[in-house]
Amino acid sequence: MNLDFTDAENAFREEVRAFVREKLPVAIRDKVSRGLHLTRGEHLQWQRLLYERGGWSGPGWPKAFGGPGWSPVEQYIFEEECALGGAPRLIPFGMKMVAPVIMAFGNATQQARFLPKILAAEEWWCQGYSEPGAGSDLASLRTRAVRKEGRHIVNGQKTWTTLGQHADWIFCLVRTDPEAKAQRGISFLLIDMKSPGITVRPIITLDGAHEVNEIWFEDVEVPAAHLVGEENKGWTCAKFLLSHERSNIAGIGIAKRELARLKHIAAAETKRGRPLIEDPLFAARLAEIEIDLMALEITNLRVLSAEAEKRAPGPEASILKIKGTELQQAISELILQAVGPYALPFAGAAPGPAHAANRAAQYLNLRKLSIYGGSNEIQKNIVAQMILEL
Amino acid sequence: MDFSLSEEQRQLEETVRRFMAKDYAFEKRRVIRDSAEGWSREAWQALADLGLLALNVPEEYGGLGAGPVDTMVAMNALGPGLLLEPYLASAVVATALLRECPQHAGLMEQMAAGECIAVLAHDEPGARGDPGYVATRCRPAGTDFQIDGRKCVVGHAAAADWLIVSARGEDGDIVLFLVPLDTPGLSLDGYPTLDGTRAAEVHLTGVRLPETARLDADREVLGRALDIGLAALCAEAVGIMKAALDATVDYLRTRQQFGQPIGRFQALQHRAADMLMHYEQAKSMSTLAAMRCTSKDARERRRALSAAKVTIGRAACFIGQQAVQLHGGMGMSDELVVSHWFKRLTAIELMFGDTDTHLQQFIEISAQS
Numbered sequence: 001m002n003l004d005f006t007d008a009e010n011a012f013r014e015e016v017r018a019f020v021r022e023k024l025p026v027a028i029r030d031k032v033s034r035g036l037h038l039t040r041g042e043h044l045q046w047q048r049l050l051y052e053r054g055g056w057s058g059p060g061w062p063k064a065f066g067g068p069g070w071s072p073v074e075q076y077i078f079e080e081e082c083a084l085g086g087a088p089r090l091i092p093f094g095m096k097m098v099a100p101v102i103m104a105f106g107n108a109t110q111q112a113r114f115l116p117k118i119l120a121a122e123e124w125w126c127q128g129y130s131e132p133g134a135g136s137d138l139a140s141l142r143t144r145a146v147r148k149e150g151r152h153i154v155n156g157q158k159t160w161t162t163l164g165q166h167a168d169w170i171f172c173l174v175r176t177d178p179e180a181k182a183q184r185g186i187s188f189l190l191i192d193m194k195s196p197g198i199t200v201r202p203i204i205t206l207d208g209a210h211e212v213n214e215i216w217f218e219d220v221e222v223p224a225a226h227l228v229g230e231e232n233k234g235w236t237c238a239k240f241l242l243s244h245e246r247s248n249i250a251g252i253g254i255a256k257r258e259l260a261r262l263k264h265i266a267a268a269e270t271k272r273g274r275p276l277i278e279d280p281l282f283a284a285r286l287a288e289i290e291i292d293l294m295a296l297e298i299t300n301l302r303v304l305s306a307e308a309e310k311r312a313p314g315p316e317a318s319i320l321k322i323k324g325t326e327l328q329q330a331i332s333e334l335i336l337q338a339v340g341p342y343a344l345p346f347a348g349a350a351p352g353p354a355h356a357a358n359r360a361a362q363y364l365n366l367r368k369l370s371i372y373g374g375s376n377e378i379q380k381n382i383v384a385q386m387i388l389e390l
Numbered sequence: 391m392d393f394s395l396s397e398e399q400r401q402l403e404e405t406v407r408r409f410m411a412k413d414y415a416f417e418k419r420r421v422i423r424d425s426a427e428g429w430s431r432e433a434w435q436a437l438a439d440l441g442l443l444a445l446n447v448p449e450e451y452g453g454l455g456a457g458p459v460d461t462m463v464a465m466n467a468l469g470p471g472l473l474l475e476p477y478l479a480s481a482v483v484a485t486a487l488l489r490e491c492p493q494h495a496g497l498m499e500q501m502a503a504g505e506c507i508a509v510l511a512h513d514e515p516g517a518r519g520d521p522g523y524v525a526t527r528c529r530p531a532g533t534d535f536q537i538d539g540r541k542c543v544v545g546h547a548a549a550a551d552w553l554i555v556s557a558r559g560e561d562g563d564i565v566l567f568l569v570p571l572d573t574p575g576l577s578l579d580g581y582p583t584l585d586g587t588r589a590a591e592v593h594l595t596g597v598r599l600p601e602t603a604r605l606d607a608d609r610e611v612l613g614r615a616l617d618i619g620l621a622a623l624c625a626e627a628v629g630i631m632k633a634a635l636d637a638t639v640d641y642l643r644t645r646q647q648f649g650q651p652i653g654r655f656q657a658l659q660h661r662a663a664d665m666l667m668h669y670e671q672a673k674s675m676s677t678l679a680a681m682r683c684t685s686k687d688a689r690e691r692r693r694a695l696s697a698a699k700v701t702i703g704r705a706a707c708f709i710g711q712q713a714v715q716l717h718g719g720m721g722m723s724d725e726l727v728v729s730h731w732f733k734r735l736t737a738i739e740l741m742f743g744d745t746d747t748h749l750q751q752f753i754e755i756s757a758q759s
Contacts, residue, residue: 291697298674384659
């Protein structure tokens with residue numbers, strides 16, 4: 001038993017760290033550190049820099065598709081170092097979601113058409129899963145696709161589509177057999193966002209941001225060639241996607257970075273004339289979070305090493321999702337508390353110290369973490385049913 | 391990075407598991423617990439015969455010279471059987487202390503063979519897990535030393551042949567003495583503790599000891615032995631938590647109410663999921679504790695161990711309480727082992743410094759950067 005990374009892994013960490021330090025544009029790092037939303041161009045700029053480094057924009061991609069072919073541990077180190085260096089999180093919808101599905105279930109034509117542009121950050125993807133009536137119960141989705149003369153005609157509505165306003169393509173779960181029960185009549189379609197009949201409407205969230213959208217489909221024509229896998233077997237793709245690349249889901253690097261920020265703020269703020277970080281109640285809450293993070297980091301590494309052995313992420317990733325999102329939320333909550341009354345000025349107003357600006361918006365925004373990607377309650381169902389077999 | 395056990399460690403785990411299942415079943419333990427002494431010399435000898443008492447003894451003293459990961463494996467496997475014998479106290483903590491004191495190595499050989507038991511008598515009323523809190527006094531008396539003071543809730547004191555007593559010298563330093571149990575001036579008030587083991591208040595009144603009774607060990611050595619003990623305690627807790635979790639999940643699958651297994655109810659599923667998450671985090675921190683408990687970097691060591699005890703203390707409370715809760719009325723009964731696991735987990739939270747003590751220590755150590 002040994003908790004240390006190998007020399008090669010440590011050298012790799014240095015390589016990533018140096019790359020982020022040298023190549024990450026200062027303006028992007030600054031925005032990330034202030035918890036601000038990046039523009040489409042800024043996201044793509046960073047992804048292209050990673051792409052040019054040798055396919056680093058697809059950390060989980062095998063070499064056969066132009067990726068770096070990293071082990072799960074290397075992917076973990078890469079994501080941790082990117083986060084610690086202040087890089088934005090890679091937009092997952094193309095790179096981590098649709099791409100693995102196309103690799104596993106797509107035909108050669110689809111792979112050649114779509115994968116290179118995802119890796120090179122030439123096309124932006126969004127996810128068409130949730131619907132107004134289909135959240136946790138995804139299989140109850142009602143967006144319909146009817147086959148007609150070599151095309152699918154799609155009608156319906158998707159919602160909570162993250163950054164759909166930037167997207168060139170959307171991958172959708174649609175119902176192709178209305179007679180079949182729940183999961184069985186669903187297909188996985190790739191749809192060009194420029195198709196006539198698509199309308200994107202912003203949803204403004206509680207933090208005042210435009211991050212998510214509703215997407216309406218009215219008689220949208222999708223070529224048959226854009227069906228991935230077999231018709232009515234889309235649920236297989238959906239399940240594969242949900243279980244794929246979740247071993248970094250805990251967001252250890254982001255939590256470490258935000259914890260450092262929290263300490264920085266708590267050292268600068270004062271209470272009763274002393275640094276807030278020395279206040280016993282505050283210090284106890286901070287220490288609890290820090291200890292939880294230490295434990296989660298090791299739990300994450302244990303899952304990774306199990307994954308490396310049996311090549312299956314498994315339902316253990318649900319534990320990482322629950323604990324990781326709880327931690328990130330707890331940190332943002334304590335940051336809010338550390339900032340104090342200067343967290344109240346909103347909508348761009350920042351009369352307080354620089355570290356206070358935008359913290360409330362960030363706190364509010366991060367409430368999404370325990371809701372998206374399978375709510376934490378759904379994750380607990382998975383833990384109970386898949387791991388504990390209840 | 392490698393979380394797997396070596397072949398030898400797997401064998402060790404299997405040996406302990408087999409022994410506990412075959413020779414230390416719950417009903418047998420009940421008989422031992424209710425006996426006059428409250429522990430079994432026969433079981434102790436069996437542990438010696440299996441080599442388990444020699445595990446932490448260096449090879450040059452006839453032991454196996456095992457490391458903290460081996461200790462973790464052994465404690466983990468011993469945990470669910472709720473051993474009443476002083477394994478942690480004698481074969482881990484006292485051994486870890488004595489192996490730094492070459493002049494008393496002979497004693498370790500006897501301990502490894504199961505011929506004698508040594509137990510650390512260190513905690514005092516008011517110490518609350520602070521290893522530096524020692525009010526027991528040590529004064530020179532001619533060529534001897536005189537010890538006066540009181541040690542509290544000393545586990546397995548009556549089972550021991552030797553107590554290792556900490557005292558504060560006139561210069562303020564902590565000194566340790568090896569004290570035979572029949573020394574004049576030393577008296578025990580024994581009692582059972584909540585986890586079924588025995589402990590005692592140890593009174594030292596005008597106890598006279600020769601210079602040779604003094605261990606070549608200071609506060610640092612004591613601290614290192616306690617850290618090794620803390621890591622071992624964490625591993626024991628993790629073993630018990632796993633057993634309690636498994637038994638609870640099994641109960642949820644089989645207990646029928648409202649015409650179905652109660653494990654179908656989401657409220658209970660989520661509780662079980664929470665138990666599993668506590669367990670996994672505790673297991674991670676027990677692993678960290680084992681890997682760091684012999685680290686030479688005292689800051690890194692103490693920080694990891696305090697973090698581990700916080701995580702494990704929390705998990706032990708949650709899993710213990712919920713194991714009882716989810717067993718319903720049966721969880722309250724003395725008949726089922728689950729209530730006994732709960733009691734040991736409760737005791738563990740209070741031993742070697744409770745959660746708040748270690749949280750505070752973690753904060754203090756983290757502040758010294």
